[in-house]
Amino acid sequence: MGGMMRGRRAGLWLLCILSAVCAAGSAAAAADDAAAKASGLAAHAFARGSVLEVATLATYRRDAIEAGLGSRAGFIGRPRCDVTLSRVTYATIGVHGEPATASAMLLLPGGPDCGEPHELLGWAQGTQTRRDASQADDTLAAGDSPLLTFYAARGVAVAATDYLGLGRSDYPFHPYLHAESEASAIVDALRAARRVAGEARIPLSGKVLLAGYSQGGHASMAAQRTIERDHAGEFHLAGTAPMSGPYALEQTFIDGWSATGPAGPNGLATALFAYAVVAMQRVYGNIYASPADVFRSPFDATVEEFMPGRLDIFDVLRQGMLPPGPEIARLRQDGFTRSFDDPQAPFRRALAGNDLLDWTPRAPMVLCGAGRDAVVPFANTLAAKRLFTGRGAAVEVLDMDDRIPAEVDGVSVHTSAAVYLCFGATRDRLLALAR
Structure with a gap:
């Protein structure tokens, strides 16, 4: 990983000094050569999914993860792997296709009992209004994350984008619920994760999963649409789990x-x-x-x-x-x-224009939510199921309502109760699809 980043820094330094070096040579030929080199280096530095910076923040040992689970171990499952937490800054595109950067949390499994090739999960987070919010930094501060315990400690690599305009992104705003840029941020986070895993010699199986909650449900469904439409040859999409998202956005x-x-x-x-x-x-x-x-x-x-x-x-x-x-x-x-x-x-x-029900999924889709959700109505999930299965797609719906106490209010159903339950229910189904 260090060698990869040193090479990038050298490339950027070369971009800075190129014109001065070439000025010492013969004028016309040197200028042409400088322009060609600068163009090639810039294209490499800002190719979508290029890794611009990696910061390794922590490594969590399997035994420590298990000790931290306590009584939750029965629901989440015993960890098999150590997990390395990193923050990655990568190249992506803005809402008009212009160059941009975004950041993501990367969780890579490892350890003596976790040497097999790993599936890669592209995770899409829920609504975040804090501009500097970084999932990697927040996980480091908390010492825990459902993505770490439910997925990475069980052998699944995770790339969790912070989206455009949040975290370490240089984009001037966050295009909230803009489907195409949600999707491109996820796609390019997956590309960056593959590069970092390759440099770290962490084997990936080639199978990709997508999941997300609330805004992330919308974003993960948008990413599936984009991957199957534009990148089917690049990603082997084994299954997806959009959760509690506003798929019928206008309605x-x-x-x-x-x-x-x-x-x-x-x-x-x-x-x-x-x-x-x-x-x-x-x-x-x-x-x-x-x-x-x-x-x-x-x-x-x-x-x-x-x-x-x-x-x-x-x-x-x-x-x-x-x-x-x-x-x-x-x-x-x-x-x-x-x-x-x-x-x-x-x-x-x-x-x-940002509705997500006008296409037909090809990879199996597991939709999860709760009927008493007062923030994102469960009608979104039912509409997606009806329309997609009507076109021949394989879609399963999981309603967590009967597992949530009746006294829990509709906002808390969305923001806490259904989150944890959907994590567990969809994780098991996604891994069954991938393995």
Whole structure:
């Protein structure tokens, strides 16, 4: 790994000094040679999936992982592997295909009982509004992660992108729920993970899995669509597990426009609405001329700086940067609320353009969620199942409702209860598909 990074740094230094060196030679030939070399080096440095930086943060020994599981070991399963945690910065593309960088957490299994070739999981995280949030750094601080215990310690390599505009990405904004850039960030994280694993001599089986929760459910489904459409020869996709995602994105916003749905009030509604509007404005440029066109005072003055910004979504609400979730009328201008009735309204069209139900999956898909989810209605999962199986796809649905106590509210169903249950249920099915 060190040799790979030293080579890259040397290449970047060469780019910096190339013109000065060539100026000492004969003018025309030297200039042509410099341009050709610089072009080739730049193309290599910013080829999609190129590894720009690797930081190895920690190695977790199998015995320590097992000790940390305690009573959870019966549900998660005993670990077989040591796990190395790294943060990777890699080259990808922005929403218009322009060069960009993103970061990802990489978990690589190892150890004496874990020498077999490993499957590679592309993980897509849920909604994150904290601009500098890095899954690798957060895992290091916590000393634990479901991705570490459920997957990596059981022999699956994990590449978990932080997406564009979050973590160590240089992108100027996070294109929240923009399907194509979610997918490209995942695809390029998989490419970067393969390169790092190869340099570290960690064998991969060639089989790829995809999974994600909430926004990550949307992103992992988008990645499956993109891989099967554009990269089928590059990735052997063994199975996917989108969980609790807004796959029917436009309909999800229509049904939740009042911030209350069949499962009760959505305590995150104001933050999710604001994030989506700001992101779609930054992607498409036609949602509003000024934040005041959408957001009431005083929120119009600050909403853009928190989407993303210094706070996670819970602190945005807890600290009063936005009204409480169900109080959407305090946030949204009446005119914008009325305009949403028009299917041709720019925000409606942006949402519809990022729906994910107009294709047919080829790899087996396991969908997981909970019927009492008040944040992302389970209707998304049922619609995906109905439409995909109607076109001949192999899709299984797992509803965790009967395993969640009745007293758990609809927001907590989404943000905590269903997460853990879906992790376990889909992990076992994905590994059965891959092995």
